[in-house]
Amino acid sequence: MSGGPESNRVVILGGGPGGYEAALVAAQLGADVTVVDADGLGGSAVLTDCVPSKTLIATAEVMTEVAGAAELGVNFKDHEGDAATVLQVDLARVNDRVKLLALAQSEDIARRLSEVGVRVITGRGRLDGPSRVVVGEETLEADAILVATGASPRTLPAAQPDGERILTWEQVYDLTEMPTELIVVGSGVTGAEFASAYLALGIPVTLVSSRDRVLPGEDADASRVLEEVSTRRGMTVLGRSRMESVTREGDRVTVRLTDGRSVEGSHCILALGSVPNTADLGLEEAGVILKDGGFVNVDRVSRTSARGVYAAGDCTGVLMLASVAAMQGRIAMWHFLGDTVHPLDLRKVSSNVFTAPEIATVGWTQQAVDAGEILAESVMLPLAGNPRAKMQGVHDGFVKLFCRPGTGIVVGGVVVGPRASELIHPVSLAVAESLTADQLAQAFTVYPSISGSIAEAARRHHVRA
Template structure:
């Protein structure tokens, strides 16, 4: 009697960033036949030109700032002269060496990811892919290539994880030398004399903060009343104050009309006619999804007006056999969300147990100095809830009264929690602090597991510690028997 072999489920993943990588790895571990198509390198922009190098640059800037502000705890980072004043710095910033390290580290991370995929049995194809209907991807060795050397990869399930690219304006075209996108910053060999950052969203704020602490004069052009529009207003206020305290010039309610290159730098012309001169300009005006020319419309995949792929809570598109993950979708543009989408898509496609993604549980972080971490319900949600928002209570505690913060010289920041007035269930939180990204986890767990403020306050925090402020806030929100009416 002949043996009948069941054919493996074939999965084709287009894009090797966090979403595509997680999808490919999960699928291979679950026994599927997996092909990953990537044009630049495994890890995608997140590893090669975005998250890994940018956060590494920011960490370096933090180290520089720690040295610079060490005097407040009694450590001199300078050689004193006869009058006790500094005569020269004891440290210098070598941006060429920093950027060389960042790029090498990103490359090493990409190589590690390749090895993980290969060990799991994933076939990796280098090239440019586009959909050929709902169950196939055509791959060319170069973008826009015509001819017969396309490789057609058929699949039962297709995962799209093609990411996004910096948005470019016709009036401020990046040249890679003076007018830059965030991907081009790593070609700089020295700290800019005067960096003008156009855009005060997350990307603009993070790089403005980093380069100011690396020693550059920085001007941040913000079209809004406050930096970081859309973020918690108390948190944004702390960051803007920190920016100005560091010597950064923040131009609020100022829209950049155009950016022109001069012989020695750039001129940014504002909509009110003012001109700002600098040595370099970083354009941080958002991103656009890499969805053009992928054959999405022909395959029946629905897109938003902005070109993002519409997906549901299991990362499925309007076409049953096609899923999407990451910045190319209409979900949160976070690497952690992309990874979760990639894993969820595979679990759903293979019929495994899957928990739909709940964006209310997503923790995010802005890597300024100090950092801003948020999770769950926030002030915008309270306003949008209207009358229903009255059942939500909030308490905020400044870090300046925390004993650990005093010891290490932290003067700015806070912990804020939102909870149900009647039940005490924790609905969200905001932390502004150095390494806030490391402090938000207990709040994330509380939101995920619907813990009450009393349950959280029963936990023992180390004394002294910054995390004890989380416990202090939860205790302040104690719900008395019968409710806090």
């Protein structure tokens, strides 16, 4: 550590993944830790974003599986023996469960912080220079400050949420009745996930995308599969359609597009990106440089431009994932407290889009390969040829591996299919540890299994010595 306990006073602004994971590390290393949080431990990831949305999606996954049950020989009958033709979702019960699980997760985090001696102050903190935080009437002296205040849904003057019919992704869990026609504006990860989930719940969905394809930041082959599956299941996708305004009249919502067209529905979800929660925190006065859009500028060990001030999570705009926020927070504390630290390497981050099918990625991308940023060869195997996929009635999706020519080192991968978020892990390990395709191929897989396609893709990368 860097000195005695008196020099290890850590104050953390924000109780989300970046904040509470940092607090656990700092406490483990003997620091005196205080977390200042106003919105509830777990932050938006636990209370209004990741945990709630993935709980909602869990219900949607059941609906998707049940919808395909007939192919597997499963039929539904009513109490009189006639064929049951309608699946129904009680959205109020779904949302009650969503909020209950989110609160339970928040309470678990609070319990864990208490067990390791972390002090939690409810309130909003503001920096008074690089070594002091003011919370209400209390001033906290700090040897290190971690800013982990997160981000909030972006809105526009012409598209203001009302919490009833025009909603941000944080407001959807107050719905008690099923929308009859849902419009989702924005085809990034958040928009695609909600559009896919509500479509699976039986709601007609129109997805408004300003780009030429859904998920423009993801693998193009993966985006193509998702769009094909979504439209086949009934979604209307309006590509190259930029929203101009969203208005409400009574129980109808109108989304006007810049080309003069308009789309009407009962509800609209705005998925327009995020803005960092960095205003009025005293950051610039303390010497912290902010980037365009108000994001905190940090290096790979989470340092800001102000000595002793670190930042983690969505407020940095580095990569808006809970896993990255948590790692940034841990790295900050390892660095400050003198423990072994490895700078953040975004090439080793695995991520997942929780649509149907899921899209999981890690490492270098097809776009980077095509642009010549890295020399790599790719193999893509459709899941339709996988025996387990056939048994489960899975027709869509694929496994793609990127390997360096000559050495065969695995540098990236994409998995599209059910539970891709779980299937990406062996590829993530290969990328993190610079394993070769042969090493990945020679590890046993269960037969039959969808993970067998990962080993098969690796085998196809083999070059005879």
